[in-house]
Amino acid sequence: MASYTESFVPVSKNSDFPIQNIPFGVFSTSEKPEPRVGTAIGDNVLDLSEISKAGLLGNIEGLSNPAKIFSESSLNTFMSLGRPVWKETRLAIQKILSKDNAELRDNAELIKKALIPLTNVKMHLPAKIGDYTDFYCSRDHATNVGIMFRGKDNALQPNWLHIPVGYHGRASSVVVSGTDIHRPAGQKLPSKDAKAPIFGASGRLDIELEVGWFVGTGNKLGERVDIQNAQDHIFGLVLVNDWSARDIQAWEYVPLGPFLGKSFGTTISPWIVTLDALEPFLIDGPDQNSPEPLPYLKEKNPSAYDINLQVQIKPSGSSKFETVTVSNLKHMYWSITQQLAHHTVNGCNMRPGDMGATGTISGPEKGSYGSLLEVTWSGRDKITFENGIERCFLEDGDEVKITGQAEGTNYNIGFGECSGKILPCKYAG
Incomplete structure (x- = not known):
């Protein structure tokens, strides 16, 4: 399995969110108040619904219609897909964020929509907690x-x-x-x-x-x-x-x-x-x-x-x-x-x-x-x-x-x- 150790997004040495992490959460912004799924990278949130709509997460076995799944207001559907899907999705996100990958790095228009400073987002509960x-x-x-x-x-x-x-x-x-x-x-x-x-x-x-x-x-x-x-x-x-x-x-x-x-x-x-x-x-x-x-x-x-x-x-x-x-x-x-x-x-x-x-x-x-x-x-x-x-x-x-x-x-x-x-x-x- 490939290993990605550095992102094109600046990440400070003491950050909680280097490319080795790729946590999952639910956020919204004042410009787009609908909660959706993202990951944290450095001091930014990567909007997974936006990069899915752009086709960057379209080839993961078991993850059908990622744009819909990551536009939901909780992680429950994604959680239900199982560990092989979680692993492959995390690896795909790391690849997208890697300093050597141009798909997102060189797409200024997509970056403007998908990469948002943490200071500009509101975080929500990541899941609908049944019990x-x-x-x-x-x-x-x-x-x-x-x-x-x-x-x-x-x-x-x-x-x-x-x-x-x-x-x-x-x-x-x-x-x-x-x-x-x-x-x-x-x-x-x-x-x-x-x-x-x-x-x-x-x-x-x-x-x-x-x-x-x-x-x-x-x-x-x-x-x-x-x-x-x-x-x-x-x-x-x-x-x-x-x-x-x-x-x-x-x-x-x-x-x-x-x-x-x-x-x-x-x-x-x-x-x-x-x-x-x-x-x-x-x-x-x-x-x-x-x-x-x-x-x-x-x-x-x-x-x-x-x-x-x-x-x-x-x-x-x-x-x-x-x-x-x-x-x-x-x-x-x-x-x-x-x-x-x-x-x-x-x-x-x-x-x-x-x-x-x-x-x-x-x-x-x-x-x-x-x-x-x-x-x-x-x-x-x-x-x-x-x-x-x-x-x-x-x-x-x-x-x-x-x-x-x-x-x-x-x-x-x-x-x-x-x-x-x-x-x-x-x-x-």
């Missing part, structure tokens, strides 16, 4: 939370090392990066010793550093995705901030798990980075020998990804973002393919555009914890920013930005930003 499942797959995170609430000797629940634990999230409140989030209200205990709840705005609003994965080709009801083939069913990854109201969550989560403390908002980055782009960064994950997974969860090949992750916060009243967490996806105990295999082992059918998320990704040190709950150890240890502002949990006006990059040789594979700002609660009374 969303959030997992709880970082051993360090689960251990930290368990120690806080159950003690060191009972940190992990008995099932945790045997199954990728998850719960059904709320697809309707998944939003694209840059969307403001209102502080939620709900029932909460006014003090640790209180027996009855009160109603009010959450006072312990938190972030969760996660990575999301999108189903491309699904499975029929009653069938399952085999662990050895699971990678072929996953279209790609996004960054996720699963905003969490810890006080609401603490009151409601027994016996059936998270509900209102999670369903008010989940932010994702707009560009889906394909597993093909991330393949060079596959590594062995954490040891799973004690206990060994059951056969349907046992993997033969590396399934963890070496992707650096960072959380920054700009507190209300500050003029800059400051880093509060530096972590890595490789710390996650249960892989994304194990998550998918487990999700379908009972015959649950997955569909193109369904989304899963890893749960909070924490590393072994405090500086790599993926939530404020852990960083502040449930509010005990305040975070102090450079201008003297202190935080245990998020305040109104605070802005959060999550970024991620896999570092290659002379290039990075990134995701863009996953960001949001906290607005005051609308219904606190």
Whole structure:
């Protein structure tokens, strides 16, 4: 397979979007407000509907009528076509963008229509998300939370090392990066010793550093995705901030798990980075020998990804973002393919555009914890920013930005930003 390492489009050394990436997203412009599919290259978006209309993506087996598919307002149809089509399409786009290919490079009229600065576009959710499942797959995170609430000797629940634990999230409140989030209200205990709840705005609003994965080709009801083939069913990854109201969550989560403390908002980055782009960064994950997974969860090949992750916060009243967490996806105990295999082992059918998320990704040190709950150890240890502002949990006006990059040789594979700002609660009374 050909390898394209340099584009005729200028790409800075630290860009998230070199020619080795070719992520997929949905965008619109003021001149053309209809959402359609594009890819990011450097500081630009390449309109895939325009280059398809010009006949530049017309010879890919399995991709019939690309102009129609890439003029749609979501990636669902393209996702449904399967990994061979995704791979060939990505390769064809790389060829079109290559510095040695004149098809687009020397077509000034087409470039004017198809190559648009990122600053001039509005990004949308990349898919129509039918269902969303959030997992709880970082051993360090689960251990930290368990120690806080159950003690060191009972940190992990008995099932945790045997199954990728998850719960059904709320697809309707998944939003694209840059969307403001209102502080939620709900029932909460006014003090640790209180027996009855009160109603009010959450006072312990938190972030969760996660990575999301999108189903491309699904499975029929009653069938399952085999662990050895699971990678072929996953279209790609996004960054996720699963905003969490810890006080609401603490009151409601027994016996059936998270509900209102999670369903008010989940932010994702707009560009889906394909597993093909991330393949060079596959590594062995954490040891799973004690206990060994059951056969349907046992993997033969590396399934963890070496992707650096960072959380920054700009507190209300500050003029800059400051880093509060530096972590890595490789710390996650249960892989994304194990998550998918487990999700379908009972015959649950997955569909193109369904989304899963890893749960909070924490590393072994405090500086790599993926939530404020852990960083502040449930509010005990305040975070102090450079201008003297202190935080245990998020305040109104605070802005959060999550970024991620896999570092290659002379290039990075990134995701863009996953960001949001906290607005005051609308219904606190």
